[in-house]
Amino acid sequence: MVITEQLNELPVKTYRWLKVNGLTLPEPLELTVQPYPKAYLTFTPMAGLTVQAMPEVHLKDRLGVDHAAYGASPELVSLSETQHNAGVQVHAGRGVKCPDPIVVSYQCSSDSPVVVDHNVIYGEEGSSLTVIFQYTGDGSSAVHNGTLKVYAQPGAEINVIRIQHMPDDAHHFDSIAAFVGEGAQVNFVHVELGGALSAVNYKAELQARGALDISGAYFGGGKGRLDLNYLAEHYGEGSSSQILIHGALQGEAKKIFRGTIDLKRGARGSKGRELESVLLLDERARSIAVPLLLAGEDDVEGEHAASAGKVDAKKLHYLMARGLSERQATQLLVEAAFQPVLDRLPSDAWRALVRQELGWRLSQCPST
Amino acid sequence: MSEAARKKTYVEDISRDLYDEYNPFTYSYKAERGLTPDIVREISKRKNEPSWMTEFRLQSLDIYYQLDVPPWGPNLDELDIDNIITYVKPPTDMRYSWDDVPEDIKNTFVRLGIPQAEHASLAGVGAQYDSEVVYHSVKESIAKQGVVYLDMESALREYEGLIKEYFMSLVPPSDHKFAALHGAVWSGGSFVYVPPGRHVEIPLQSYFRANAPGAGQFEHTLIIVDEGSYLHFIEGCSAPKYSVNNLHAGCVELFVKEGARLRYSTIENWSKNMFNLNTKRCLVDKNGVIEWVSGSFGSRVSMLYPMSILRGEGAKAEFTGITFAGEGQYLDTGAKVVHAAPYTTSNINSKSISKGGGTAVYRGVVKITERAKHSKSTVSCESLMLDAQSRSDTIPVIDIATDEVDMGHEAKIGRISDAAIFYLMSRGISEEEAKAMIVRGFVEPIAKELPLEYAVEMNNLINLELEGTIG
Numbered sequence: 001m002v003i004t005e006q007l008n009e010l011p012v013k014t015y016r017w018l019k020v021n022g023l024t025l026p027e028p029l030e031l032t033v034q035p036y037p038k039a040y041l042t043f044t045p046m047a048g049l050t051v052q053a054m055p056e057v058h059l060k061d062r063l064g065v066d067h068a069a070y071g072a073s074p075e076l077v078s079l080s081e082t083q084h085n086a087g088v089q090v091h092a093g094r095g096v097k098c099p100d101p102i103v104v105s106y107q108c109s110s111d112s113p114v115v116v117d118h119n120v121i122y123g124e125e126g127s128s129l130t131v132i133f134q135y136t137g138d139g140s141s142a143v144h145n146g147t148l149k150v151y152a153q154p155g156a157e158i159n160v161i162r163i164q165h166m167p168d169d170a171h172h173f174d175s176i177a178a179f180v181g182e183g184a185q186v187n188f189v190h191v192e193l194g195g196a197l198s199a200v201n202y203k204a205e206l207q208a209r210g211a212l213d214i215s216g217a218y219f220g221g222g223k224g225r226l227d228l229n230y231l232a233e234h235y236g237e238g239s240s241s242q243i244l245i246h247g248a249l250q251g252e253a254k255k256i257f258r259g260t261i262d263l264k265r266g267a268r269g270s271k272g273r274e275l276e277s278v279l280l281l282d283e284r285a286r287s288i289a290v291p292l293l294l295a296g297e298d299d300v301e302g303e304h305a306a307s308a309g310k311v312d313a314k315k316l317h318y319l320m321a322r323g324l325s326e327r328q329a330t331q332l333l334v335e336a337a338f339q340p341v342l343d344r345l346p347s348d349a350w351r352a353l354v355r356q357e358l359g360w361r362l363s364q365c366p367s368t
Numbered sequence: 369m370s371e372a373a374r375k376k377t378y379v380e381d382i383s384r385d386l387y388d389e390y391n392p393f394t395y396s397y398k399a400e401r402g403l404t405p406d407i408v409r410e411i412s413k414r415k416n417e418p419s420w421m422t423e424f425r426l427q428s429l430d431i432y433y434q435l436d437v438p439p440w441g442p443n444l445d446e447l448d449i450d451n452i453i454t455y456v457k458p459p460t461d462m463r464y465s466w467d468d469v470p471e472d473i474k475n476t477f478v479r480l481g482i483p484q485a486e487h488a489s490l491a492g493v494g495a496q497y498d499s500e501v502v503y504h505s506v507k508e509s510i511a512k513q514g515v516v517y518l519d520m521e522s523a524l525r526e527y528e529g530l531i532k533e534y535f536m537s538l539v540p541p542s543d544h545k546f547a548a549l550h551g552a553v554w555s556g557g558s559f560v561y562v563p564p565g566r567h568v569e570i571p572l573q574s575y576f577r578a579n580a581p582g583a584g585q586f587e588h589t590l591i592i593v594d595e596g597s598y599l600h601f602i603e604g605c606s607a608p609k610y611s612v613n614n615l616h617a618g619c620v621e622l623f624v625k626e627g628a629r630l631r632y633s634t635i636e637n638w639s640k641n642m643f644n645l646n647t648k649r650c651l652v653d654k655n656g657v658i659e660w661v662s663g664s665f666g667s668r669v670s671m672l673y674p675m676s677i678l679r680g681e682g683a684k685a686e687f688t689g690i691t692f693a694g695e696g697q698y699l700d701t702g703a704k705v706v707h708a709a710p711y712t713t714s715n716i717n718s719k720s721i722s723k724g725g726g727t728a729v730y731r732g733v734v735k736i737t738e739r740a741k742h743s744k745s746t747v748s749c750e751s752l753m754l755d756a757q758s759r760s761d762t763i764p765v766i767d768i769a770t771d772e773v774d775m776g777h778e779a780k781i782g783r784i785s786d787a788a789i790f791y792l793m794s795r796g797i798s799e800e801e802a803k804a805m806i807v808r809g810f811v812e813p814i815a816k817e818l819p820l821e822y823a824v825e826m827n828n829l830i831n832l833e834l835e836g837t838i839g
Contacts, residue, residue, distance in 0.1 A: 014440050015731075299783060304778070305778045305779075308768050
């Protein structure tokens, strides 16, 4: 299959000369899906929890949910939903609380460089569970294209953690949709560290009193391109969303953040908040932010804030005066920017992994 | 919270009845479908323009044919784009003399309380002696300083070299379809040149743009403020245009030279059948300052994003804007800034109010190029929604290509807080008056940037809306 379509389209278009309405691939990307033979699933079995690899049956039939469009592009979503070579289906029964995270780890390598995964998480009323997805690899020309659908039934709490540290020449495409039922809570924590191109797309539909929290951290280095698109659609009364994205850009990395909070008519008493901040570690880095706030209802609160700047020179000098090299001091300050996300990771092991992957990447190019 | 407290105050729309009270003219002109080179040549010929301008118009027309209507922003389907000629009426259909203006229209102006001098200039100074007097008195006081202040047609005759150098150099016809249309059929507008080192005390006002044939809809404003000078220019009038046309594709090009400062204030209150697709742009040299003050109240659809290009070191742009979208209105407004030199600064402060099903959109961009080291930009957008039928969208873009920047952007959407209303009501103020106070407080930062008479005008427009405050 050849990927040609524009990705991550902005929900509401703006000026064309800025080229922010979507991402056009520099050249068509050819993908050959081969079987993916590795084991990727770790979990603790318990009553009321069903975890299966390779979901064959699409949940939409079972749920009768009419899916709105989602994902980075129809092409990528269709590839993943129909031709996936990996994936999991997680189902937590009514009131089932899973104490241990379910860990799904996909690894691209030279013998299986392409991972196309299709994942579904379904939490019945009052259930709670945590699923960790890891995307990594050690070969060249790695490609990951994945979909994840999260269904949180009323009162369910679903935590999803996604850690991506693919090789620096990899392509990474993520299409994520969350259906947040009444009084349900869906929390996403995601870390984007690798890839020549990462196109990540989150969309959530919120029913009454549903809550969405997305905390993201990214690092872009070399000539890496990060294309992040978030959309929170508030349909129900009293729903709330929060999108907090922190990152750092080094070398000639380019990042575009598109974040949209859409407070639909009837979503009375809803609140949406988005915040994006970026540390610029190189004069060649490029940072674009498009934080949209759409309101068709007056009884709402919506706010967004975006900021960009260098590492605080005062803090840097303070740390260097205490014996740290400039690189060490910079790394510490970048880690500080990652802290809100590190705090949300479920264990020290994951925190250590992210720190290590971040530190290794920071040291790749000299800081200026 | 009690039901009564939650009850929404009905906020009255700006009454246009007064403004809209005139009898439609019946034009004898029979429109050809589509805009043809012959029509454009005819416009140019009637104005006795130099051949380069005729060529410029024809080239613009070519570009107009090639460009599409922007696929983003408000829906322009109701604009009869294939039959654009209907908006480009020949000047022979216009009335130039106040005496020729029908009695009922004159009465409308009188009822609006527009001063006699303005009646005259709105009707066109071409045949109006009173307006000539006023016009010249302004002109003489500034002429002593060497300031040139002319309508564009006269400027093209008297300062052809300057016009040729600057005209549509900043907003080229290829910018977008309506810029191309403007290049093809522009008419009227103002030309101002302030020589170096002059501080023009009195604000200049573009009332007289209606002088020229076909003016009002495609007027061109070209202002050059030379080194170290200061000018305050006020565009548009607080009165509505007498016009049956419903497309406005004006163009404003401002050049702020080294160390100069230009304040450009606008209160737009077009009639509600107007598609206001206006392009404004300013090029700012070293240590120059552009200050935009912009109030958008009228029109059916507006697409208006004044752009500042900071190309000189230390250049600065300030934008202060208020947009009020009522029933049937879609006002898509904002500001664009390009930081193209080191140590440049921009401050954008935008407020919008939507009500009665109106849509207010803030759309803007701050672009910091790789050259713009040590730049600073702050953007603040606040939107107030007065009911659940209205819409308010914020669509900013922030594009940063260097690390030595300090950029902050904030936006908020919401309604008047119940707590604030309760507080005021607990002090014995009625709910309506409390809301009115809060709305006035909301727009106050804009009002204080306006010249007194315009601030009063804006406050009047807002007061007209608020039930219980109309005497």
